[in-house]
Amino acid sequence: MKMKIVKSIALVLVMSMCTCLISACGTSKKEGDDSKVSVKIGYWPQKDVSPDNYKLYEGYLAAMNEKYPEIEIIPDHYEYAADTFLPAAASGQIPNMFRVPFTEVSKIVKAGYAADISEKFKEFGFDTALKDSVLDLVTVDGKYYGVPYNAYIVGMIYNVKLFEEAGLVDEEGKPIYPTNFEELRQTAITIKEKTGKAGFTFPTNSGWMLMSMAWSFGVDFMEQIDGKWTATFDSPEMINLMQYISDLKWKDNVLPENILLAVKDVQQLFATDQVACTYAPTDWANGMISAYGMSKDNISNSPVPAGPAGAYTQIGGDIWMVSPDTTSEQMDAIFKWLDIRGNGLKLDDSAIERQKERYKTQYEKNEAITNMDFSIFKEAERVEQIKKAKEEYLNVDEKRWNTVYSDNLILRAEEPVDAQQLYQVISSIVQEILTNQNADIPALVKQANSNFQRDFLDKNN
Amino acid sequence: MKSDVSISKSRIGIHNSMMSDKIKRNITGWLMLLPGCICFLIFVIQPMIVGIYLSFFETKGFEAVRFAGLQNYKDVITDSLFIKTVWNSVSYTFWSIVIGGFTPLIVAMMLNEVVRGKAFFRFSAYFPCIIPGIVTAIMWKILFQPDANGFLNMIFGKLGLGPFQWLQNATMTIPLINVTMAWAGFGGTALIYLASLQSVDHSLYEAAEIDGASFWRKIWHIQLPHVSGLLKMLLLMQIMGVFKVFQQPLAMTGGGPNNASTSIMLTAYNYAFSYMQVGRSSAVGMIAGIILCGFSILYFRVTRKKDSV
Amino acid sequence: MKERTGIISNVNYKKGSYKVIYWSIIVLLVIMAAICILPVAWVLISSVKSLDEFYSVPPTILPRSFHFEAIPELFSRYDFTKLYGNTLLYCAGCVLFNITINGLMGxxxxxxxxxxxxxxFTIILSTYMLPTTVCMAPVYKNIIKFPIFGFNLMNSYWPLWMMCGASAYNVILFKSFFDDLPAGLLEAAKLDGCGDLSVFTRIVLPLSKPIIATVAIMAFSGAWGDFFWPYMILKDNNVQTIMVKIYAMQQDTQMGINTLLLAITFSIIPPAILFVFFQKHIMNGFTMSGIKG
Structure with missing residues (x-):
C-alpha cells in the first residue's frame, strides 16, 4: 500500500507536468497564413505603458495594411537589453526588426545575430541620402547592417536655474556658455561657490560619454600598423585629460560627491537642479522632460567646448537592425514599413501627416521641439520636409536653445575596434582617479594602455 | 495499519524478506528521486555539459564554430585583471564568513531564549528576506549615497561622523556589499538554525544544570554540538554561494570603482553579456568551478580532521 | 513544570546573572529589529516624496511633500490586481515544487x-559548485524547445516551477535535516511494525514541519522577488509577475526613482502583510513540532 501511494504521488506529479507541457504547447499560435509575408516588428509600444506611442503605431499599422495588404505586420514588444540579448537571439526570440543603441552594432554583427542588409539599403537609397558620419554607425567591414532611426551628437546642456542663481547669464537672460575647457572649469567653480551645487559632471560608468572630451584633448586611442592594432593612448594628451578630471574633483571640488554615475543618475541629478551642466547627447532633453517633469525652459544647450585639439563630438543614434533568419521578402517588407513610419528617404503626404501627429503629441506633452536637431539625412529636400512639418509646433525659447552643431565641430563615430572594452578601461581609470586623490596618473594611463593592448587588441583582432 | 512489508516478513524467511525489502526500498527511493532528477537533468545538468563543451570552442553567439583547445582558458588567465578578480572573489568569501557566517547562528540562539515578543523579533529578522533582491540593491545604493543627503551619512552626521564614501572607497566596497548580502540573507538562515535549536532535548539542559553548568557551557556543550552538522553544511554552501557572487556588485557598483569589486563571476557575466564571447565566459566559469572544488575538498579535509580529534 | 524555550528556564531567570544575559539579548534583538526594518521603512516612506525632494540637501527624514496622486497614476498605468494574481500563482507553484520534489529527493x-x-547526491552537490551563468543559454534553449518533446514553454510558469524543483540548496538542506533525525527513532518505529510509508507519514512528516515551513517561507519570498528567469520567459503581459514589471521599470531610463520606489512599495506590501498574518501559524509550527524528549 505504501508503494502505491508513493508511486501515485510520483505519477501524479509527472503526469500533471506532462499535461501542462502539452497544454502549453497547444496554446502556441501559428503565425500568419502562407500567402502573406509576415514580419515581426520589435520595439512595439505597450498599450498600458505608453498609450500615446501605441496610438501612433496603430496609425502606422493601418496605413501599412492599406498600402501593402500582402504584408502582415506582427507587433512584438521586444526591447533591446544588453544582458538578455544573447540568449534571446541564440534561441530565436528576436523579432525580424529590432532597435538597438549604436554602441551595440558591431558587437551584434560579430556575434552573428544581424543580417547584412546592404542590398535593400542601397535599393531604397539610404547609402546616398544619409550623412557619411551617420553611415559609419551602421557599417561594419564595408557592409550595412542597420538603418539609423535617429542620430544624436554629444553637446553640453545647462541647468538654467543654477546658472541664473550663480549670475552666469547675460543681459538677455541667456546662460554664458564655456567655449573651452578652462572656461568650463571656471564656470563650474563659480556655480559651486555661488550655489553650493556641483558645477559639472559626466557618467563615469559608461566611458563612451568621455570620448568627445578625450578627442578634444587630442587623445589618439589606437592605430592600425600593417594590419595590427596598437593602443596609443599612453600619451601626454591622455595624462592631461586625466589630470584635468582629477583637478575638477580634488582641487576645485566641483563634481558631485557621488562619482559612480550611470547615465540615469546623471539625468536625475541634472533634472533635480543638483548639477549645473553636463555632456549630453541631444536626445536627453526630452527624456528628462517626460521622465522627471523638468521644464523645457530650465534647459539650455550649446556645442561641446573646444580642447587643445579642437572641438570633437561623438555621433550616436538608435539603429534598426534585422535578424539573420529574415528572408529577402521579409527584408523588403521591413523597408516598406520604414517608409510608412517616416524613417525612409521618401516621405509621401500621409507619412508627413503621421510625422506631424508625432510632433503634436510631443507638443501636448510639453516636450521641446526645435528645428536644431541633428538630421541624419544630407539630402536637402528630405530635411526641408521635416522642418516644414515641425513648423507649427516649435515651442522653445531660441535664446536658450542653440544648435549643438557648429561649423568648427568635428564629428566622429566610435573607435574602430573593441570600443566597448575601451570604454570599460577608461571608466576604470576615471573611477580610480576620482576615488583616490593620490593616484599616480601617468602610471595608471601606462598600465591601462598596455592592458588594453594585451587583453583586447592582441586577443580579439 | 499493517503494511504488506510486515506481512511478507512473517511469511517468508528472514533473508528473502530482506532482499525484497531492499528492492522495494530501491524502487520507492528512486520514484522519490525521479521528479527531481528530471528537473535537474533538463535545467541544470544538460545545460551545464553544453556550457563546458562551449568552453573549448571558438564561439559565434552561442554556436561553437571551431575547436580551440585551451585557447579560451589561456586568453582569460592571461587577462591583466584575472588575478585581481579571483582575489576579489576570495575576499568576498572571506568577508562573508566574517560578517555573515556566524551572525545567523547567534541570532537564532538569542531568538531561542526570548519568551515575550518572540514573534515580533522573528518577523523582523526575517523581514529583509521578503525584500526582493533588486529592491535590496536599489535600497542600499540609496542608503549608501556618498553625499550629505545619503541616509547613512545623515545618521552618522548627527553623531558627528563622516560623511563617508561608502561604496566609493575601494577598500570598503567588498565588505559593504557583504553587509548588504548578510542583511538580506541572515534571517532565513537564522530560522533554519532556530528550527534545529528548538529540537534540542530540554532534559539535556536540565541535566547540565544539575551538574552546575553555566550559560556559556550549555551553549558550548549542548547547542553547538547539536547544530554543528548544519553549521558545517551551511558554511560550505555560503562559501560556494558567495564565491559565485555577481548580481550584487553588478547592481550596486557595476564592479567599480576601478574594478575593486569585480568578482570572477562578474567577469564571466561580462564576457558573455557585454562582449558576447561565450567560449571565454564558459572558460572563466569552469575555472571558478575548479577553484570551488578545491575549496570544498579543503573544507571537508579540515572539518573531518576536527571531527576525529 | 519548568518553562523554557531554550537555555534559560524560569528557575535560571531568578538568578541575577541570567537576568543580565536575558535583557542584553533583548537589547541586541531590538537593535537588530531596527536595522532590519528602519532602512526599508525610510525608503518606502520616501516614495511619496517628489523627485526634487528626493535629491534635496539637506535631506528630509520624513517627507515634506506627499504626492499621493502618484498612486492612482501608477495603478492606471499598471494592472496591479493582475500582477498580484499572477505573482501569487507563480509563488504557490514554486513553493509546491520546492517542497515536494526537493523534499522527496532529500x-x-x-x-x-x-x-x-x-x-x-554527488552530482547535485557538484552542480551547486559550478556557476550557473555557464549554462544560461542552453537552459533557455531547453525552454524554447523542450528536450525530446519539443514544446515551447515561453510564457508558461512550468519551466520556472521546474527550476524550483532543481534547487540543489534545498535538496541539501532537506537531506541534512533528515540526516539529523535520529535513525533510532525510525528503526524503533519499524520494530513496532510500521512500514516505510507509515514511518514517513506518522513520524517523518510531523517531525519535518519546521524544515517544510522554513523552505516554504524561503521559497515563497524567493519566488516573489525572483526576476531574471521570469523576465526572460514571461514576455506576455497577461502572465507577467510584479518583479518582471519592476525590473523593466528599473531598466527604463524614463522613470524617476520616486515612481520606481512607489511601485516597489506596492510590491513589498502584500508579502509583508501575508507574513504578518501567517507568521503565527508558520512560526508556531517550529515550536510545536520540536522533538521533545
Missing amino acids: YSLSKMKVKGGVVV
Missing part, C-alpha cells in the same frame, strides 16, 4: 539508501 537520499543515491 528524504530518499538521506534515509532510503538507494543504490546510486550517493552518485546522485
